[in-house]
Amino acid sequence: MFYVLFNCKMPAILVTGGAGYVGSHTVMAMLEKSDFEYEIVVVDNLSNAYRAKGEKKPVALLRIEEMTGKTIQFYEVDIRDKQGLSNVFGKHDVQCVIHFAALKAVGESVEKPLEYCQANITGTCTLFEVMRDHSVYNLIYSSSCTVYGEPEKLPLDENHPTGRGISSPYGRTKYFCEEIMKDLCASDPKWKIISLRYFNPVGAHPSGRIGEDPNGIPNNLMPFIAQVAVGRLPELKVFGTDYPTIDGTGVRDYIHVVDLADGHVKALQLFHRNGFSGFCPINLGTGTGYSVYQVISAFEKASNRPIPFVPSPRRAGDLAANWAEPAAASQLLAWNATRSLAQMCGDVWRWQSGNPNGYRE
Ligand code: UFG
Secondary structure, three states: OHHHHOOOOOEEEEEEOOOOHHHHHHHHHHHHOOOOOOEEEEEEOOOOOOOOOOOOOOHHHHHHHHHHOOOEEEEEOOOOOHHHHHHHHHHOEEEEEEEOOOOOOHHHHHHOHHHHHHHHHHHHHHHHHHHHHOOOOEEEEEEEHHHHOOOOOOOEOOOOOOOOOOOOHHHHHHHHHHHHHHHHHHHOOOOEEEEEEEOEEEOOOOOOOOOOOOOOOOOOHHHHHHHHHOOOOOOEEEEOOOOOOOOOOOEEOEEEHHHHHHHHHHHHHHOOOOOOOEEEEEEEOOOOOEEHHHHHHHHHHHHOOOOOEEEEOOOOOOOOEOOEOOHHHHHHHOOOOOOOHHHHHHHHHHHHHHOOOOOOO
16 A cells, blocks of 8 residues: 555565476465565466466466465566566566576486576576666575585585586586576675575475476476376386385485475575675475385375385486485574475375366366
């Protein structure tokens, strides 16, 4: 009301890739907060999000608007389109950018390294240029534990070296972007960049109305299991049963996407802290690892369905195990993951069984 009366723009948070999996859950987490005082502006090229015929916005955002009763500003713009991005910045009073937009299929990145550099590195640099042109210096970046490469020791903390032994072009794009952000912060103290290094995001909003909707056959464990449970895929291949882990299968730090989204909301507050500036990497993980067999068993319990699986050879580039040291997030953001593996599986099952074809009717 204030902004309308005085004919000024409401402060906005610009979310690139806000129609995607982690992006949409973060938009939801922000709008669910009753005291949230920003307008949400989503920029997405819809490369991995579905918009129904005749609609202006992707289904995920329409559902969030329906659940929260709030409006999301949506622009179908590719982050490599400098003029298109600049127009969006011109229309809104952007205070901060949360940058999710990226390609993220590890296997595909091996086949198409140039496309991954274009989308993830060129796109990110274009976004930074537009931010600088509009004097916006606050950024939350969607990074990944893949920047640590082969772990030298576990758990992984933020001081672990990055960039060594990264096994995919996708992973290297995340690492290169972090290096670019460090250079940017060194060049101008106005930049405040929080790089959130995600472990393995899984789960869905407990409403069952938004969730992960991968293009084609899923590459990742949890969406694959969910599609086996719902009968879309016949069986799961367990990649590697001879790792030096609790039961021979790969161990990962799975984190509920709603916890992950809350981490972004908490990170927003860091920009207001006195003296905060520069590049700040923070792990978002639970600190606990689970094996593939443990995940299968938890999902069978949550869905009350058997998950047929076949032990198979290791997948190229996979690690035996990794999990986070989440202490920095706890100290800096007052954030801890609270949702269990059982909740992750239960929420995935609610989403997948209620939306067997994802966002497509
Ligand atoms: N797995 C299977 N069968 C499948 C899929 C996965 O057994 O069909 C196993 C993998 O071998 C691994 C575990 O399940 O042990 C988890 O695999 P995901 O593909 O779900 O996740 P990753 O840990 O391989 O990849 C994740 C992110 C990437 C990121 C990477 C960094 O999806 O974006 O972590 O380590 F680059």
